[in-house]
Amino acid sequence: MESNMENSRNNRITAEEIALQYKYMEQIKELNQEYILKYGRQKLAFLQSFGCQMNENDSEKLSGMLEIMGYTQTGKLDDCDLVIFNTCCVRENAELKVYGHLGSLKALKNRKPDMIIAVCGCMMQQKDVVEHIKGKYRQVDLIFGTHNLHKFPELLNRALETDALVADVESSEGSIAEGVPIRRGQGVKAWLTIMYGCNNFCSYCIVPYVRGRERSRQIADIVNEARLLGHQGFREITLLGQNVNSYGLDLKDGSSFADLLRSLEDVEGIDRIRFMTSHPKDLSEDLILAMRDCKKVCEHLHLPVQAGSNTILQEMNRKYTREYYFGLADKIRSQIPDISLTTDIIVGYPGESDEDFKQTLDLIEKVRFDYVYTFLYSKRTGTPAAKKEDQVSEQVKKERFNALLALQNRIGKELNEPLAGKIVEVLAEGPSKNSITTLAGRTRTNKIVNFKGSPELAGRLVKVRITNAGTWSLEGSLE
Numbered sequence: 001m002e003s004n005m006e007n008s009r010n011n012r013i014t015a016e017e018i019a020l021q022y023k024y025m026e027q028i029k030e031l032n033q034e035y036i037l038k039y040g041r042q043k044l045a046f047l048q049s050f051g052c053q054m055n056e057n058d059s060e061k062l063s064g065m066l067e068i069m070g071y072t073q074t075g076k077l078d079d080c081d082l083v084i085f086n087t088c089c090v091r092e093n094a095e096l097k098v099y100g101h102l103g104s105l106k107a108l109k110n111r112k113p114d115m116i117i118a119v120c121g122c123m124m125q126q127k128d129v130v131e132h133i134k135g136k137y138r139q140v141d142l143i144f145g146t147h148n149l150h151k152f153p154e155l156l157n158r159a160l161e162t163d164a165l166v167a168d169v170e171s172s173e174g175s176i177a178e179g180v181p182i183r184r185g186q187g188v189k190a191w192l193t194i195m196y197g198c199n200n201f202c203s204y205c206i207v208p209y210v211r212g213r214e215r216s217r218q219i220a221d222i223v224n225e226a227r228l229l230g231h232q233g234f235r236e237i238t239l240l241g242q243n244v245n246s247y248g249l250d251l252k253d254g255s256s257f258a259d260l261l262r263s264l265e266d267v268e269g270i271d272r273i274r275f276m277t278s279h280p281k282d283l284s285e286d287l288i289l290a291m292r293d294c295k296k297v298c299e300h301l302h303l304p305v306q307a308g309s310n311t312i313l314q315e316m317n318r319k320y321t322r323e324y325y326f327g328l329a330d331k332i333r334s335q336i337p338d339i340s341l342t343t344d345i346i347v348g349y350p351g352e353s354d355e356d357f358k359q360t361l362d363l364i365e366k367v368r369f370d371y372v373y374t375f376l377y378s379k380r381t382g383t384p385a386a387k388k389e390d391q392v393s394e395q396v397k398k399e400r401f402n403a404l405l406a407l408q409n410r411i412g413k414e415l416n417e418p419l420a421g422k423i424v425e426v427l428a429e430g431p432s433k434n435s436i437t438t439l440a441g442r443t444r445t446n447k448i449v450n451f452k453g454s455p456e457l458a459g460r461l462v463k464v465r466i467t468n469a470g471t472w473s474l475e476g477s478l479e
């Protein structure tokens with residue numbers, strides 16, 4: 001037991017280190033206050049996320065630190081004193097976007113030489129990217145990675161003191177920083193990261209290389225954060241991790257993800273609990289039972305299958321077969337009949353033949369997902385799949401993407417249609433995208449519902465009768 005305790009403490013950033021960062025935040029706050037007295041305006045920061053929910057949750061930590069340091073956030077690049085791009089490298093497109101934005105900042109930096117341009121996040125955990133930025137994007141002042149995000153105040157302080165580039169990226173396996181301030185956007189839903197990193201090394205994926213090994217936060221720390229969220233008025237939490245089903249394995253004290261869900265059931269103020277992402281190979285029977293029994297855990301499971309052909313699944317190093325996946329889906333549905341299932345699919349993995357792709361379509365037809373997120377395979381340097389010679393052409397990838405989309409649109413519509421006339425529980429979130437007199441919310445199964453109602457209902461669970469069920473969203477009226 002003793003050594004286990006040590007184990008979980010060892011990868012935790014010390015309280016002294018975090019306290020030091022608070023000192024740097026105070027220091028910058030003082031500078032920013034002097035600035036207000038001198039120029040009659042607050043310093044402005046522009047922060048943009050390019051990645052997944054975990055990347056967004058990291059940005060919320062940057063926001064928390066910015067707030068303490070006295071920065072006001074702005075959506076206008078032209079006005080700001082500090083730009084932060086929190087990057088992603090899961091697909092090439094995500095990287096190209098960042099380079100595009102950095103390029104277009106050059107002129108602004110020439111006009112405003114005191115402006116600080118910072119880039120952080122997953123992309124920076126790759127050495128060649130940092131070198132490329134150093135060589136080609138001289139306008140950048142500060143580079144840091146995912147493992148040292150908590151050191152942002154210290155690094156910003158250094159960047160403010162020098163004209164030279166400050167670059168600090170730790171290549172460690174990663175650690176856990178508790179106590180970093182966090183500022184979430186307004187709303188009723190909050191992200192809550194429960195673990196960092198990934199051990200799976202799917203052969204196409206860059207995430208394990210840039211996010212380090214799996215490390216789980218302690219259940220008590222997660223429950224405390226959830227309590228705080230409930231207290232702050234959030235009604236729904238989504239627990240985040242690259243593979244939440246292996247939560248707790250590294251703690252070696254017997255904690256499991258199912259235990260965590262059970263521990264969160266009593267958190268006051270929180271009505272709904274969601275989580276992502278689940279790896280099929282680690283989804284335990286106990287978890288299925290916890291999902292069935294915990295009233296706050298919603299009837300939705302995002303369970304990426306990635307491909308339908310056993311050959312490709314094996315090449316991808318996913319460690320399960322299509323038959324195993326069918327069996328798993330059946331088991332889940334037998335315990336939670338109304339559950340909605342969503343998935344991720346990659347089309348055009350190297351060597352994927354027409355026959356392999358047919359197997360993917362067949363799997364989709366058989367499982368009948370409520371929604372499928374489809375990605376064109378993107379070559380990621382450093383991953384095993386990138387070295388393969390039989391890469392699939394862009395043309396074929398796009399054709400497969402379209403075929404899959406057409407099939408899924410049909411299935412999605414067929415699954416939604418029977419909802420017409422039914423009464424569902426909706427968590428009202430706020431005005432819908434298209435009209436201020438319409439509210440938007442989601443069902444427990446994570447489907448979007450638009451309905452007429454007063455904005456004061458935001459944050460409340462309401463009963464809505466579905467009047468129209470489309471492929472992408474539902475319309476309804478308050479009961």
Ligand code: SAH
Binds near residue numbers: 207243344375376
């Ligand atoms: N940990 C999660 C999510 C990882 S990234 C999981 O295992 O499901 C989100 C999705 O991006 C993945 O599910 C996968 O479908 C997709 N993805 C990852 N690497 C990719 C690549 N090189 N090309 C295209 N899509 C990729």
Ligand code: SF4
Binds near residue numbers: 198202206243
């Ligand atoms: Fe990538 Fe696979 Fe890990 Fe998901 S489980 S992050 S796809 S390596």
Ligand code: F3S
Binds near residue numbers: 055
């Ligand atoms: Fe997320 Fe992209 Fe990093 S998907 S974990 S921000 S590489």
